[in-house]
Amino acid sequence: MKTWFYLPLLLLGFILPGCTKTTNEVVIPNKTILVDIKSTDWKQVNGVWGVTFIVPELDNSTNQTDGVIVSMSRGNAVFEILPEVYQDQSYTVIHNPGNIVVELRGTDGRPTIVPAENITFKLVLIPSSQIQ
Template sequence: MRRLAILLLPILFVISGCQEIIYPNQTIIVDIAPSSWRSSNGSQSLYTIIDMPEISDTFNARGGILTYLAFEPRTYEQLPQVYNGISYTWISRPGEIVIEIENSDGLGTVIPPSAMITAKIILVESDY
């Protein structure tokens, strides 16, 4: 028993020496109006830009971003996503998030959503 205690003692020191660092996240809810979609290549794909002053150059390089859309009330689906034959993707740049849509088969023109879509964007601080 004493040998077991002696063997486990260094492990306890290592575990107790670890410091947990918690980085808070921030959730932002944005409504996307049907009129906000713009064509980028003859209506084969559409995009909308969400202003995000919270995304600085440093955050864009080091932080984490999760993007969800709600096509129905209180039902969020993480992007990228295919919904009703439309492919939804996103990219981030300092100061903005761009959501892009196109037909999932890549053919033909895409029709912009006819109803309001709610976006939930979660910004997760990180340090590396």
Template sequence: MKRILSIIGCVIVLAASSCTKKYITPNPNQTILLTVKSAAWTTTDGGKTYSAIIDAPEIDSYFNDHGGVLVYFSFTDGVYEQVPEVYQGISYSYTHNQGSIALYAQSSDGITPITRPDDTTVKLLLIESN
């Protein structure tokens, strides 16, 4: 009798331990495609640095502190390059704060003035974290 109960107990333990729970959560990340017009780029140093501000209401105070922002520029249709990037002698970078993203295009040598960037397709990837 003890042997039968032991076997049944082992089978129950093995069956119960093989069960696993899966938690499937929806992907809260956002991808935003937009065009930054050439006229949106401004300079205050004679053309060595240009900047453009993008409104991003998705970046609230919590997301600004805990989320992640990735920026990609498309210089060729359908090809995205992650910023920071140096492309044709121009250094591209960005910063973000609550409600906006600032894009920068700077002379890679810090001396030579650059031309105002053309209309540029920008992909923003907002990644939530907790």
């Protein structure tokens, strides 16, 4: 009689260990770079205002494979991802090996004005792998 009492406990002992969940998390750290830009740092080339960031971490391999995200904050600690239109001005991003360029243009052919306040740009490089 005692054998029948222990049989369910024995079976439960075999079933429960098989129900454990195993997760393998791989965390690949990104690189975040903060750059403060003054209104005097903007340069005009061919009628387009722009600012260039030298980013040595953005090599040829990183430029081709990894994710590059640029966002900006106008001193209020709120970052907005570019490209974006803000107060009838269009911000666009161009990245090449070694540098990132943020261009500022007026919308609908309107003239553009360089921002009077300082802007903080956040550059985030996210490692990725290319599948072919």
